[in-house]
Amino acid sequence: MMQKTDPSHSPRFNRTRSWLMHLARSEDGNLFIVFLPMLFIMMVWGGIAVDLMRFESRRATLQGVTDRATLAAANLDQSLDPASVVQDYFVKSGLEDSMDGAPIVTEGYKRREVSVKGRYDLDTFFMRHLNNVLYATKSENDFKTLSAIANSTAVQGVGAVEVSLVLDLSGSMYYYINGTTTRRIDKLRTAAVKFIETLLVPEYEDRISISLVPYSEHVNIGPSLFNELKVNQTHNFSHCIELPASSFTTTSFSTSTTYDQTQNIQTNAYGFGSTSKAASGYTRNTANPALDQPVCPKETFERIIPISQDSDELTTAIKKFQPRAGTSIFLGLKWGATLLDPSFQTTIAKLPSDMIDDAFVGRPEPYEAEAGANSKVKSLKYIVLMTDGYNDRSYRMNDSFYDDPSEIYYWAHHNLAWAMQSSNSGPDVSQCTYLNCSEFYTAAQGVGYMQSMCTAAKNKGIIIYAISMSGDDNDSDAVAGRTEMAKCASTTNHFFATSGAELDEIFANIAEQITDLRLTQ
Template identity: 30%
Template sequence: MLISPIPRDRIADAASRTAAQGHLARFRSDESGSLMIFSLMLFVAMLFAAGLAIDFMRYESTRAQLQHTMDRAVLAAASLEQKQDPEAVVRDYFEKAGLGDYVGAVKIEEEKSSGTASFRKVRAVAGATVEPIFLNLMEDVFRPMRWSDEALGPEHRFDSMPILAVSTAEEGISDLEISMVLDLSGSMGDPSASGDTKIRELRRAAKDFVYHMQCNPNATRGSGEACEVKYGKVSISVIPYAEQVSVGPDLLGEYNVTNEHNTSFCVNFASSDFTETGLSTTSLLQRTGHFDPWYGRTSTPDEFPCKVESSRWIRPLEDEYTELYDVIDALEPRGNTSIDLGMKWGTVLLDPGTRGVVDNLIAKPVAEGSTETVIDAVFEGRPYDFGQARNMKAVILMTDGENREQHYLKPGYRAGPSEVWHYNEPDSGKSVLDVYSVYNADRDQYRWVDEDGRDYDRYDVWHESVFVGEEECSGWGASRTCVGPSGEPDQMTYPEVWAKFTTRWYDQFYWLDNPAGEDGTAVKNARLQSVCDAAKNEDILVYTIGFEVAKDSYEEQVMRNCATTVNHFFRADGMNLSDVFGAIASSINQLRLTE
């Protein structure tokens, strides 16, 4: 059989196809370079991400520089110590930062007192744009896909990135309400570490304080410097306390108080009264009895828990530091210590519930026909609401010791008829003696006694009658004179008894009970802490001063606990009391600046 040879061109084609198939097979099976495309895509994405980061870093850097410059500028311009024009200060800050072209509107609000700024508010606006680099490239990439304009609209083009910086700063002096609660207990008459008496050191320190608060915080009292504090910005109430707080007739007259007597002007509080800063003007308050629980049975009553001197009356919302000088100079020490009562009245005069009382005293003349009122009209609307903007309230509570016994008359001994009767008995025609008869209910009989409580007839004799005086005669003939009983026996009221005798005179008669009770240190410390907590809950600043109290003593701890923080408590002695009051004044004045 003859075999025909295969044409050479067909052999070449077959070889070519076989080679191509081999290349395709090898291409299919060869994995080298398979990640190249993915890597290229990832690289492009990374370039875009890095580009975006760079654009946003440029944006944020410019924005931060603009905002930082703006904040510094408005703070400097708003400072009350800034003497340059506030707008010029803002623009100067931007010029020096190389951003002068970016400043827009600058708005200034300002209040002045005696030519000096007391409030300033500065608001400024600045704007800039950052032209992105990589965002523009992205726009060029995506524009052929008709994504940029059609999908997002032309307003989303990446031509520029706008920056707006707005900043507002204000600095002002807050309206300030202060209660100075000052210890006038007997120990304040003792010598201090300075060698002078404590009360004299207190007078000096307190006068420095009111000068700094109501006149010039940057000058020394007596320097002659002009006052910088705007009149009517700072009200100061002075609350002297000892065993009691003598409120005074004008202020106490605004409250609903029992009327057993009108000799003195104090009230007794219940423990529940110390859980809040205010005091109701409608709820009935118990007037403190005018009695002497201290002196002996033969003494004339003189050591009253509620003092009668007008120098001890509360001085509410005083407006003039020079008048406060006189008030402070008149303070005299005497009596026990009731820090809780002082603190209570201190918070009452800061509580907005007292506003009606203040308004009434603004309308009340100090005397009939006088144009001067108890409280100046500049303080109308005070005490302000708690939390009111640009208002601050503070108590300065000072003591040299601890809470001591507070005496009060027990119920049943405050008013009404007593067991004591009074009668005028002639004394041999020469004078009239005061004779007293004390009733014993168990015996239904009377004991006749003299002013000292001794038996009038010198015998331990009980009588059926109150007292029956007999006519006493002397002389003979035409010169004979007789003096009869002077009037009828008079049953004394309890207030009349306490005006004439001490409670110890009354208590010497074994059939009568002790008419006086007392609240001790523990009770009063608990009450003090309650009213301090109530004040702090209302954001009243409480500064406390332990004047020559023993270091780390319980007394010191009580005052620390009362203060707003431990840093608001100050230890002081006669050498540095003025410095302590000065430090408190500086603290308050700095806090008054609102930024």
Template identity: 30%
Template sequence: MKKMISTPSARRTVSLTEAYAFARRFGQKEDGTLTIFALFIFIMMILIGGIAVDLMKFESERVTLQNTLDRAVLAAADRDQQLSPKEVVLDYFDKAGLGNYISESDITVDQDELVSYRIVSATASKTITTHFMKMTGIYELDAPASGTAEERIRDLEISLVLDVSGSMRHTSADGTTTKLANLKTAAQEFIDQISSSSIDGTVSYSIIPYATQVNAGEMLAKYYNLTDEHAYSHCVDFEEEDFLTTELSTTELMQRTGHFDPWYEWSKPNNTNANNNRLLVCQTEASREIMPWEKNTTKLKNHINSFFADGNTSIDVGVKWGVALLDPGTQGVVADMIDAGEVDAAFENRPFEYDYNGGMKVLIVMTDGINTSQYYLKDDFINGYSDVYENDHDGYLSVYWPEKNKYWWEYDDDLHDLPYGDGAEIETIEYQKVLVCRENKKGKTKCRYQDKEVTVLTPVAGEAVRQTYPELWNDYSLEYVADKIYEPMTGSSSYADKFDPGARSYVSASTKDDRLDDICTAAKNKNIIIFTIGYEVTDHSKQVMKDCASTYNHFYDVQDLEIRDAFASIATQINNLKLTQ
């Protein structure tokens, strides 16, 4: 039976056979193939362009989110902000209309109690609906943002000039501890506070303990040109012009401070404990030495903890060294010490030039008193041979007396032709039993033993070694030489006075005040920031320390204020100053 298909348009019936034939002919034709391909490409271009639009929209909103977050954390890390850091971040997002994309839990803040540093981190995320990418099954994109901002110290150089004179052993105003103990705690906490808010290796500390003098220490002193009459200690007698400049030459010859005691009476036999029996102008204990350009907080705090209180007060000398270790003229010393393994390589090229924008130089000067007399040896008693001889066997001294052309011996308090030593003889009187016989009137001989005085000469053991002045002052104080040697020899106190006080002179307190003012002015002219602390000081001392400071606001009067608070405040100010450079 023939099946027919009815088509309304043709108003006739088409057979199934004819329909199959038509379909076969249509499939065999190639007309319109390019058009179909072009249509496919066109559709794909629209799809890809749509995806690009979605991606552009995504990136635009992500950048807006990230920029808002960056500005927010930077503002929140500013320690001058009155709002809390989290409030600052949230407020920035609210103002930008993005408050729905961040919460308080997305923000973290790290800072210390004094807010000497602050680190703010935040994350945010925004969901973006796609228009074209949904055709590929992607209906949403998450736009993330994250960032961290921090304010910390970089490239900071600090000189701590700290008073360790005798008055620091006194009890402080609160009556509970000594001034020195309080200073140790305050200075150690200061180092912790600065270091905790700094990137490792960016802060160099130099600690300069001072009393009558400042001992550079053998390690540092070898890089300077000091006179070589002795090597017992390593202090410098600065001249007036040295305080007019921040520099300290490594080539110009500087007078090494005489190694002597201008105060006490002692001699070599009891000179076993330097702290108990003598008070040298330049003290040799390790705790008295400068610790230059150090970053290890443990070493720094241990050095401070070893301080003891003794001696006069020379603020000017302490400040001179403190400023010199901040001066770029010492870069060569630092380089040599790095090569020798004495300074950390992180401090290469330090001290920085004064015009280096990325760094800051800070001098902190603390005292509990005021400048006092600084003693030094007169030229005739610094070097060369003295007239004193020491026996290398038993230690007895002998002294040549030119007026008598004789040698006075400590051994017997008498004058001799030779010094007490090899070649000289000790003359003693002995009594020997001698048999004496006499004939009596009857012509008989009677004998009996009698004591007879006999002079005995005994060679002196040991050699009489003529002492240089440095050797003499290392073993005997001025007062001992004057009172125990020259006065017994001559019977004249005026002759003894040629040595005590005649061998020494001094720089007066008023002169030292002037020198302090000069070196502080020189430092301020180089933009070194100077903080000063007066620890229960007199009105005169307050004024001197105020004049030294960068401004009167940089001076701390520690009376009612604890010294710990003063150092903590200075640490905070240093942070503030560093962040505004």
């Protein structure tokens, strides 16, 4: 009989046992055990990244198609059915199943608005497996699909638009545009008139209102607005009021505050004198006592024209503009913002009935962000701010020389330079006797007030176009002024620096942007 061999004594068994024992004692492979969970985590995150990249690519494609479709459909120059245009864009992009409902098309005279919603559900490759890892039972947190949503609204034409046109009439506007024989003021008249005539056309009737705010060293609000405010009135020669520092931190206007009337004076020693304006520049004005450079503008064409669509009234005033006195951009900006702010609505409502068209009752309307989603109020608000310089200082008379009717009358008819030349003390010797030589507004204050007003306006959704007409790079003040204007503009695309030669094109460009085809979402 054949004897059976014990397997445990076989050479193969012994070799196997020896190898297993060696493997158990060996430290090789410990790193592999640590690496396994790290490898799993890397695979999970890598898979998630792939799904998210696919999702973002589809989302960007869907949004691009939605935007292009709405812009094309809203274009008034194309005669096809707007809804069909949108459908065609989605079909040709391979996204015909991604339209989330039919396009919403709203049309009016010379106006079309198109709204489109898109949705794309992406099946995930890796994230779907997270359900099994994170949730033991079926959950609403389903990672099997990711949904990309795109909404877009485009409009061409004009809805409700409120514009404040804030224009610099300071003395430096008398200078020639560099390299030309055209004065800055002449170029402004032409460009501003064309701007008005572009916006106030019959097809935009009752939709666009323009408030004209001329400014120099101050802003003349005119007798109608002046009479509706609480003012410590001292004279009837002009209609400017002094605003406290707090006024320049907000677009709103306090109708409960009592304001001081601005002195009707001329502290500027330079004017046109008794010679022709066209023949000479500024000269020291000691020969003529009249106020041709008053702190408060006093001519009727220098007054604010609020919330108007009367092209003739606006352009007639602009064509009469003359350069005079200093520059207070911040005051022009404040009044421009005030005429867009709903806090001034009750004051506007009190004006004579022939000043404001019936179509604009209720303006300034609420800001779009504050009107509510269901409100029909959707006014777009713009400030077009133009200057050829920078904020300058301003002075007032000492109270001791401006505190009775005879003194007020005297300074309304005699500028300071002429009065000092005629006095026994001689010119300039006793200037601070008459004049409060502590500046009423410093240049630095003007810059600060201007920038706080710019911020307040932009925070309310007001779009600010800023035009700096000074083109002299050798003038540090002019360069500083351009810098401040650039900071004030809503974006770099809303800022225009020019010597003045391109002013017509700049105003035309702004008018086109206000009424042009645009995406609103």
